[in-house]
Ligand SMILES: [Zn+2]
């Protein structure tokens with residue numbers, strides 16, 4: 080018997096990104112053994128473009144295990160696409176290569192009876208941002224026409240500039256262009272959100288963010304959560320996941336998550352830097368404790384737990400804060416440098432026109 084018994088009374092589908100070593104069907108028991116109510120995994124090697132197809136035996140095993148262990152693959156499994164897939168790439172050959180792997184992933188989902196597929200919306204690189212968003216929507220439409228039921232879920236990103244999905248407006252624009260809106264959704268990563276500059280670290284800010292999300296994207300598209308603390312400070316644009324409570328978000332945010340009605344019923348997937356799956360088992364138990372939190376009886380324990388976790392992440396936070404400060408000063412100095420170049424340019428232009 081595992082020490083992380085799956086909780087059948089939780090209103091939330093807390094789970095984790097887990098290993099498929101030895102075959103995709105192993106993911107089901109791996110998830111069960113650490114008490115997941117939902118889980119994520121890669122459908123094939125995250126490092127190679129092409130992987131061997133699933134055998135019928137493996138497909139049957141996956142489905143049988145889901146049935147046996149009580150996972151509905153339509154709602155409880157959220158595979159993650161390969162990081163190098165970029166459907167917004169302005170290079171047509173590279174975009175096509177991405178699409179081939181993307182479609183292959185979606186077909187694997189349908190073979191396994193999986194209803195959700197999460198991926199990074201990519202980068203528009205040197206292309207025109209809005210044009211490339213149009214291309215991304217085109218590929219989503221194309222994938223819809225070549226598959227039957229799997230929902231394509233766009234993840235929000237931590238970066239800036241050409242990266243698609245660092246702001247909510249990008250996601251809204253893409254969804255707006257997709258024809259079959261019943262088969263498109265959004266996954267909000269708590270670390271990416273914070274690193275992209277949306278503060279969710281206090282109760283007020285948390286609710287304000289979700290209000291903004293609802294206004295811009297709409298709750299009906301919210302299909303999943305990636306649950307991570309952030310090693311980097313607010314607006315640092317760094318995609319650095321931290322264990323729950325040890326980063327700049329802190330335990331309070333995860334208490335808010337475990338009480339947010341609108342997050343019930345969708346996969347809430349941990350991707351924290353855990354050396355072993357047991358680490359996720361512990362975090363799931365922590366989340367379930369937060370869900371059943373009693374303001375009077377548990378207040379003291381919450382403070383000591385929160386302090387303990389913050390202390391564990393203190394050195395790392397200090398390091399990242401210093402890096403971010405340094406980056407800010409360099410950017411400021413660079414911006415000043417650009418000003419000087421512009422002024423010089425103007426002076427020169429004036430001289431030449433005289
Ligand atoms: Zn991701």
Ligand SMILES: [Zn+2]
Pocket residue numbers: 268270271318319320
């Ligand atoms: Zn990330």
